[in-house]
Amino acid sequence: KQEVTQIPAALSVPEGENLVLNCSFTDSAIYNLQWFRQDPGKGLTSLLLIQSSQREQTSGRLNASLDKSSGRSTLYIAASQPGDSATYLCAEGAQKLVFGQGTRLTINP
């Protein structure tokens, strides 16, 4: 059974810093790894999808990497802004997504 873990649960950094969010999974036979953003009380916004055959994906200031051998994915956010404050969730799977607990990110002006 796949288990997905995100550490830390919360992170607070000053504006402008580059930062990395971590996601670990127990079963290396993954299908897809997807990163989402969730604002309080809102739905999930898809940020990046990494297929199992890929190593990384980039969108603007975001870069997600995947290392199946170590069971890890990272989300790199460059030049963070207060508008990046949200909860970031990673999820593994195809039809059934298994989510991590999320990292609540606060960017301080």
Place this chain on the structure above:
Amino acid sequence: DTEVTQTPKHLVMGMTNKKSLKCEQHMGHRAMYWYKQKAKKPPELMFVYSYEKLSINESVPSRFSPECPNSSLLNLHLHALQPEDSALYLCASSQERTVKTEAFFGQGTRLTVV
């Protein structure tokens, strides 16, 4: 257009009421999902519809009844709910039988059972 639309945004219902949540997508996706999210927890899968047929039911109580009238619509019928069913209900969709199976979520329905 990568939009999944859910209605209503908020719903308050009594334990004896019957209500329905609605979800719509026009991306041509053939898989649609219902997730439940409690406060400060990640979403948990409830149901999966694939080509308008129920393919996964995660042992959800029968007071939740999903329906997929066509490939663009997904409903969740609610009856005799309990206060602990109060949560954010999220609908999602994805393309099936392709390598890139990206899931897109709606904004959710905030349900309060009183």
